[in-house]
Amino acid sequence: MGLPDGHASMLPDDLSTEGCAPAPRSRPRSLAEAARRARTGAPAGERALPVSPVLAGLLPDGLRRGSTVGVVGPGGRSLAFSLIATATATGSWAAVVGDPDFGLAAAAEAGVALARLAVVDLSGPTASRQWGAVVAALVAGLDLVLVAPRRQVRATDARRLSARARERGSVLIRIGDASWPDRPDLKLALTGATWEGPEDGYGRLRCRRAEVVATGRGRNARERRALLLLPDARGVPSLP
Amino acid sequence: MNPASYPGPRTLVVRCPDWSLTVLGVAPGDPALVLAAGRVAAASEAARAVGVARGQRRREAQGRCPEVAVLERDEAAEARRFEPVVAALEDVTPWVEVSRPGACAFGVRGPLRLLGGEAALLDRTAEVVGAALDVAVGPTHPGCRLGVADGRFTADLAARAAGAGIAGSLVVPVGGSPAFLAPQPVGVLGRPDLADVLVRLGLATLGAFAALSAADVVGRFGAEGRAAHRLAAGLDGTPPQVRRPPPDLAVAVDLDPPVDRIDRVAFAARALAEQFHDDLRGRGLACTRVVVEAETEHDERLARCWRDEGVLGASALADRVRWQLEGWLHGPPAVRPTAGLVRLTLLPDEVVPATGHQAGFWGGASAADERAARALARVVGLLGEGSVRLPEWRGGRDPVDQLVLVPLTGGVGEVGRVDAPPSDAPPWPGVLPPPSPAAVHADPVPAELLDDRGRPVRVDGRGVLSAAPVALRVDGRGVHVAAWAGPWPVDERWWDPRRHRRRVRLQVVADDGVARLLVLEAGCWRVAATYD
Helix, strand or coil: CCCCCCCCCCCCCCCCCCCCCCCCCCCCCCCCHHHHHHCCCCCCCCCCCCHHHHHHHCCCEEECCCCCCEEEEECCHHHHHHHHHHHHHCCCCCCCCCCCCCCCCHHHHHCCHHHHHECCCCCCCCCCHHHHHHHHHHHHHHCEECCCCCCCHHHHHHHHHEEEEHHCEEEEECCCCCCCCCCCCCEEEEEEEEEEEEEECCCCCCEEEEEEEEEEEEEHCCCEEEECCCCCCCCCCEEE | CHHHHHCCCCCCCCCCCCCHHHCCCCCCCCEEEEEEEEEEEEEEEHHCCCCCCCCCCCHHHHHHHHCCCEEEECHHHHHHHHHHHHHHHHCCCCCEEEEEECCEEEHHHHHHHCCHHHHHHHHHHHHHHHHHHHHCCCCCCCCEEEEEEHHHHHHHHHHHHHHCCCCEECCCCCCHHHHHCCCCCCCHHHCHHHHHHHHCCCEHHHHHHHHCCCCHHHHHHHHHHHHHHHHHHCCCCCCCEEEEEHHHEEEEEEEEECCEEEHHHHHHHEEEEEEEHHHHHHCEEEEEEEEEEECCCCCCCCEEEEEEECCCCCCHHHHHHHCCCCCCHHCCCCCCCCCCCCEEEEEEEEEEEECCCCCCCCCCCHHHHHHHHHHHHHHHHCCCCEEEEEECCCCCCCCCHHHHEEEECCCCCHHHCCCCCEEECCCCCCCCCCCCEEEEEEEEEEEEECCCCCCCEEECCCCCCCCCCEEEEEEEEEEEEEEEEEEEEEEEEECCCCCCEEEEEEEECCCCCCCCEEEEEEEEEEEEEEEC
């Protein structure tokens, strides 16, 4: 999983030749082809993916297409579920790369549409060498890509993946931020998380009360905070 | 004749029943099924008799027929073995159209003049196909079915309805198509979404559907519905304004050096099919019949006509070209070219105005689904089969059992049809209530749970803890237990000594704020999941 030491960069140099778009030729031969070439990423009207109203205080503009988001520390996966739930329920596809522990039942409870979720297994013998190409292919075709690299990501790969996400209008969500060389556009973390419910053998886990802190670059530079139940007793992220 | 009421040319359809099974050497009496993309693509007569049907999942089919032999589909062999049959039919007529390996058709007007009558034509066709099958498959083949009718769709149904026997045949008399079609179920139109709507509207047969006014059908179902309505009424399904294509729509690729290996030429064929498709699309046309032509170093010219009831999309076209090349390059010596291929040409033989694909009209694939399917197929190509998996609801008492991941095997078609957890699923007794843990460990981590005197915490036969847990050690790191809930014992399959599982679950919140699900099984505590 992740990248072995001393590997060459794993992203193909000419990203446009793979997957979706044909290689650009000198002149478009038809109107349809010209239109196809001109189309990169999302239509202008959809600059952001929708998020649950619960997260409105943290992401007032929704999940901006082309951005990278880091979810760090304990509670990272729950944050990731809450980020992708509304978008997958409204037609976007999501993929989880290299996270064998991803809790599908919890994702379903949080509102993630499992019918539009793919899990990519990186435990194969050649998988670690192709990590960059795999993530690049997913970023090209899916709106949401969740990555949990197990080793340090090279600076060139990180830069290219961010550029690819920007070009394609996808959102790259990093589960855990330690293995990335650069800062994401937006970083979400839990502070002061307390679980409620169990008491000396009685009861059961009911909810986690936590404050979510959002920091980032550019328009996200100002820190935002919100108190959330993540998850509540039904497994759904909600306001206390 | 008024083109709007043209029933289509009188056509003979040759069908080899259960071709994908025949190719794999299955006799009709053996229970067997062929899998494609994880679902049943074909089932033998014996398997169908006990309820195995196309589209079922492997487990469902095995549940109905436990002794069924499960075979993997071999499309290359299907194409390879069928090519000599089509080649043999060229003795009867030069214009054979292949729709898929195992089925082909030709217009009867030409050969009828030669042979004198439809009965003679049927005899001659059966004889030629039978002889070719003897060579291609061996003498145990189940024979072929022949159908003659006005229009290809009706002829195909006639061939399906033709009786068993080495060469069963059914002739629908001229003008008899509507009467023959009327009692057929709407499912035979090959448009499951449309059929579903029609059945719910109470229109279960083609006769009932055909009785609707054409204007109403177009108003509700668009161009696709109109084509289906024409077929149901026994008319030619393709709109009558079929144009002869201008010659510059043919696309060709020169192969230098000459190729005789299927993988290399198939690669060129895919690019060619995409270019062909894009060129037609750019002119607002779609192709229903295409001629695949190859030239060899020795100036041999091979050509074969393929058609589809619908219009041929880029990937469907690429499949057909690949099948044809498979038939030529790997077929028996009689049809195999003597030298490598130097040129591959695709000629549109029949084009219709493209009516546009209404994405998602009946809940079909959206553009995002198609884009995702392509990207996922590419990842499968990079990492191998089984690397991309989709969640499927199974139910169970533990988070790890409730949803399982099934490999994406078939490519694009499977995407978007994943079984999501049913909202009205019956409750499992003993299931842990939500919230579920956000991280379910693929390999549960061994842990030590200790009481206030440092002794391991145990659970007795009645499911009672030996003492209150105070400390937890995971991966050599110790944390204090802040709160805990449980234990909840589970005793599964106590009637089966081999699969009997007895375990105890405990939720533990540590003082670092992390909640974990611990499972005690065979005397050992493990962290099964983390409430991440």
